[in-house]
Amino acid sequence: MKNNWNSKIIRTFTSVLSVAKNREGHCINCGECCKLPNSCVFLRNRKDGEYYCSIYTIKPLNCRKYPRTDNEHITKKTCGFKFIK
Numbered sequence: 001m002k003n004n005w006n007s008k009i010i011r012t013f014t015s016v017l018s019v020a021k022n023r024e025g026h027c028i029n030c031g032e033c034c035k036l037p038n039s040c041v042f043l044r045n046r047k048d049g050e051y052y053c054s055i056y057t058i059k060p061l062n063c064r065k066y067p068r069t070d071n072e073h074i075t076k077k078t079c080g081f082k083f084i085k
């Protein structure tokens with residue numbers, strides 16, 4: 001749990017930086033990044049099983065840019081984004 005909080009703090013500070021150019025793909029609304037380290041209070045679940053953000057238009061940079069780099073990508077198993085080597 002401590003590591004999840006540490007990586008959240010790091011993602012918050014580095015969110016002012018650019019998204020890596022080698023990122024490909026798109027968000028498939030799995031919702032996993034919205035549960036790190038705890039489920040976000042603005043996370044909502046649709047009947048079809050997909051998740052969405054209830055404050056999408058004003059969501060913070062660290063959410064908007066996730067995953068910003070391969071190193072910060074901690075939801076690789078379910079995420080629709082990937083980083084090309």
Ligand code: SF4
Binds near residue numbers: 031033
């Ligand atoms: S982990 Fe990836 S696919 Fe899932 S909600 Fe976050 S950005 Fe979207």
